[in-house]
Each structure stands twice: as structure tokens, then as C-alpha cells.
Amino acid sequence: MKNVKITPLKSNRSGRPIANQYKIETPKGKYFQSYKSIIAFVPKQNGKIKLDEYYHNYSRTTSKYLTQFLGLNTQERQSLINEGGIKLTNLNK
Secondary structure, three states, X not given: OOOOEEEEEEOOOOOOXXXXXXXXXOOOEEEEXXXXXXXXXXXXXXXXXXXXXXXXXXXXXXXXXXXXXXXXXXXXHHHHHHHOOEEEEOOOO
């Protein structure tokens, strides 16, 4: 794929790459992948953040790194979901 950059997330504490947690940058926006599942999509142009309806809150580890990726804590993320600022959808079809 052209213009796609995949990088592992890095630990906020140690700065080392985190296994199985990735940021994928494309011309359309950036994705967060945990293991083999796409968890989030943040569009480059105006648009809503999309979270996978099943996997966005799958485990403590996924939630921890989703928080890091989005820069939103769990309460902020849930508020935006409730207000319609973040859309829940199936990102793994």
C-alpha cells in the first residue's frame, strides 16, 4: 500500500515500543490496532472519531493504549460517545 506508515506505540514511561500495539497512518487518517483488531480511526479531515463497537473496551490493556492513542481518558471518551462526538461502528468487517 502506498503512503501507509505502521509504527508500534511507545511506552510513555520507558519510550520503548509496545508489543502488539500499532499506529497506522494513511492519507485518510490514522488507525490504532491492538493485536489483530482495528480499535480506532481518527480522520485527517473533519469527521468523527470512530471506535470499534466491540473491541474499543475489550480489555484493560486495549483501553490503556487507546487512551494513549487518542489523548482522551475513559470518562472523556465515554462522554464523547454519549454526545455523538465519537461514533461506534464495526471497524473489523
